[in-house]
Amino acid sequence: MATSSLSSISGVTTGIDTTALINAIVAQKATGMNRLQAKKDLNDKKTTALNAMRTALTTLSLSMATLQDKLNSRAVTSTDSNNTNVIATASGVASGNYDISVKTVATKGRLSATVDPVTGLTTNLAVANPGDSALSPIFTSGTSATFAVQGTDGVVKEITLDASSNTLNGLRDRINASGAGVVASVVNMGKGPNPYQLVLSAKDTGTGKTGGVVTLAALSGTVAPGLGIPAGSYGTPLADGTQTIIGGVTSATSGANAVDANFTVNGIALTRTTNIVKDAVDGMTFTLKQGGQTGTTTLTVGPDKAGATAAAQDFITKYNQLMKDYQAASTSTRNADGSINEAPLASDSTTRTMMANLKATLFGQTSGLPSGSAYKALPNIGISSQADGTVYLNVITFQTAVGNDLAAVQRLFSFAGDSTSPAVTFRAGGTKTVTGAVDFAVTRDPGTGALSGTLTRNGVTSDPILVVDGVLTGTGDFAGLSLAVTDAATGTITLSRGVGQAMKDIISSFTSVSSGGGLKAILDSIQAQNKSLGAQIQTAQTRLNQEKENLKKKFAQMESVVAQMRGSAGSLASV
Known part of the structure; x- marks a missing residue:
């Protein structure tokens, strides 16, 4: 005789697989919850893709910064292949040939x-x-x-x-x-x-x-x-x-007793108390190694072509990898059954716009370049975009450009300023700093001797700006501009934002957490969505669990009733 317990074995009495039936009913009712879970899972994948993208963009920006530094670096070659008497490093604007002869090196008493x-x-x-x-x-x-x-x-x-x-x-x-x-x-x-x-x-x-x-x-x-x-x-x-x-x-x-270092640079006798000499030639550091030199060592200083080339190739490699990873994260695929496997960033317009702007900026013309600039865009120096979207470096073209007009190459990457007066020179520009020709007029107060200046662009002149510690800092339309001022002067400074700097500005605007960049807004939105989805899924799951328990009770009761009916039928048949 069948048991009347609600935990009866499925279908023992009726022959119906009630467990499978219950699961099928619950699965049917779980369709809505599954859609919520799929949305949450896609959001999780999107978060992972966006964080990976932020890391790749930050790495790309750092690589560009390294390239900018390498374009400011100098390489030194020496006629002394063994570096017996002197070695040197150079930076900034140092260039040319320097003949060094070391008579004595500095010693300690x-x-x-x-x-x-x-x-x-x-x-x-x-x-x-x-x-x-x-x-x-x-x-x-x-x-x-x-x-x-x-x-x-x-x-x-x-x-x-x-x-x-x-x-x-x-x-x-x-x-x-x-x-x-x-x-x-x-x-x-x-x-x-x-x-x-x-x-x-x-x-x-x-x-x-x-x-x-x-x-x-x-x-x-x-x-x-x-x-x-x-x-x-x-x-x-x-x-x-x-x-x-x-x-x-x-x-x-x-x-x-101690002795000082005695040496000559281009025939001029110099004395220093140290063997590391940084103040003899602007932008150069000489390390004196051994005295008693009878001849001279010729040091030739020029752009660090090898270092700049390696940095450019590193940037291109990272850019190509970024594009490849973004394409994979934004391109949906079709499953074997014909359904769509949606990519996490496929429908994200913010990242799509940012990537398009990044590419357009890199291969567009640099903003604000002087009219006579030798190079206007990266393809002019051998960095070009190919048909498949990847970037290619023509090493010969790049190194030729660096050797022929380094300043013009530097302008393609950094924020730069060319002034018509040596008394007013460019120091730095910000993300919002204007580009193009800016007129300046710096005057000195006859009473206090203090310097102040105005900036004019497109007919708009700033209020007078006080020069503090030799620096004029732009305000308003000239926010972010910093000029070094040594005396009263008038003239024009031509400001250009290189594509490298513009690229870094785009990345910073997108990835910055402190400024609430586009990436942070997306991630915050996903987090809020997932919090809501999680609550909805939990509620739906609780409801389904209750529904499943109710179905178990109903089918158990049905099994019990059928068992009782069969028992009664058997008793009647035996009369």
Whole structure:
């Protein structure tokens, strides 16, 4: 006899697969919820695609910034293939040939033990054991001892040793902790009765304020015999306030005085206290490596063609990958059953417009270029779009353009300004800064000497703008414009926004989180949609679960009734 429980096995009595029937009914009623879930799933895919797009666009913008930097870089070639005497780097506007001859390199003053030329053994500043105050003390009396140390910076520091530091290591440590312009060390020569010697090296190269001399003098206490640290005293300070020490042991007699670097650039003799010279030629850094040069090293400075080419190719590779990924994310496909597999960005007009603007900007003409500019657009320098939408670099054309007119190539990528007056020059332009010819008039107040100026474009003149710290900052229609001003002047500055800068502006406008760019608006909208869809799906799922339970109860009741009817029919048949 069949059970009357609501959990009866499906179809045991009726022979009907009630579980399958219930599932079919629920699936039919779940159509609306499934559409909601499909929409949410597509939104999730769209979010993933948009975040990947933001990463690719940011990477592309950084690649463009690298290309702009490389176009400002300079490459240096040398006639000395081994870079024996000098090497150099260059940037900015540095160019041309430079003949360098290094006579001496800058050295550090060094106070060290005197070595007997016959025995090769130390005669001062050395002990048998640097950590033993009994066998190798620094001072011999029972009281402390005070010393003065001076590096080539001219600063004198006093140090005091007591019983706990009455060793060569103690002297070393106290000197290093004093803030003196020297570094103290203990060096083991490995031979003789007193192999451990004290060495003081100036922290900086060059003669400094002491003529290259490093000094150590005993001011009080009785120095141990054989150390050779004579007594000293303070002399009259020099005019610049540098303290002088009379007496003591110096690098002039025990060690070696510092020397300055002496070299020539294009025949002009120069002296520096350091071997890294940044102020001899504007935009160039010379690193002097070895003195005693009898001839000259010729350094040729020019555009970094190889670096710029590599940066351009990197940008093109990233742009092509961006286009490929966007095409995949925005092109729907057809399934085997004929249904459409919608791409996550297929219906997104914002990204479609941004990508179209990006391409149009890159391969359009640069805005505001001077009429005589040699290059107007990227195809002119070998960067062109192909039939399939990818970009191609003609290396020969690109490098020829960089070599022939670097300034014109730079204008294609960066915000630039060409002024008719050396007193007013371009510093920077912003996203909204106008392009084209802008007239300026800078005047000086006869009373205060302050500079102020006005800017005029298309007949519209700004209010007077005060020049602050040598900079005139545009306002209103000239917002974002920054000009360097050195004197009163009138003239015209021609402003151009290179396609590279325009591209970066488009990307920044689209991806910026702080400014609520287009991408953020899309993602915020998706997030709001998904929140609503999630709530609707949850409500629908709860309703379907309840419907399924109700159906189970109804079919269980039906099974029970049928079982009872069959039982009654069997009883009647047996009468």
